[in-house]
Amino acid sequence: MASTTIVCFTGSGNSLKVAQDIADGVPDAEIIRISYKNLRRATVGYTGVVGIVFPVYYAGLPHMVRQFVELLNLDPQCYEFGIATYWGMPGIAFDQFCECHKKGLETVSVMGNCDARQLPGVVCSGI
Ligand SMILES: Cc1cc2nc3c(=O)[nH]c(=O)nc-3n(C[C@H](O)[C@H](O)[C@H](O)COP(=O)(O)O)c2cc1C
Numbered sequence: 001m002a003s004t005t006i007v008c009f010t011g012s013g014n015s016l017k018v019a020q021d022i023a024d025g026v027p028d029a030e031i032i033r034i035s036y037k038n039l040r041r042a043t044v045g046y047t048g049v050v051g052i053v054f055p056v057y058y059a060g061l062p063h064m065v066r067q068f069v070e071l072l073n074l075d076p077q078c079y080e081f082g083i084a085t086y087w088g089m090p091g092i093a094f095d096q097f098c099e100c101h102k103k104g105l106e107t108v109s110v111m112g113n114c115d116a117r118q119l120p121g122v123v124c125s126g127i
Pocket of ligand 1: 009011012013056057059060085086087088089090
């Protein structure tokens, strides 16, 4: 297992591009694409750094991302982060992302980017 795992759900490729850019910037990273066929990969037991990159759809978290995150089996020492891509209206996607995590996570930070006018920022942490 790579020391950094980037989990990505993408429709038109924006979130995949972000995932690839992150993976290119760290020495030992693997990208896992979320699909109905590989939801079971959420349960393997992740260690190290786990990042989840997803788009905002209809002001919320895509259903498949929710399913994956709810199944996600993380070592308690994992550092986890989430990044959403969206065109300007994140709605409650960040809240839903945080809510669907199991409690006891070491760190969760969520940021949005996509719009050049909008700087990424942490909107929640330490749930
Ligand atoms: C079905 C659909 C719904 C979307 N809903 C929103 C939305 O509510 N708010 C927003 O800011 N962007 C919305 N977008 C724009 C996407 O979040 C944005 O283009 C994102 O970067 C797409 O990522 P992807 O290419 O990885 O799928 C929507 C896009 C689609 C296709």
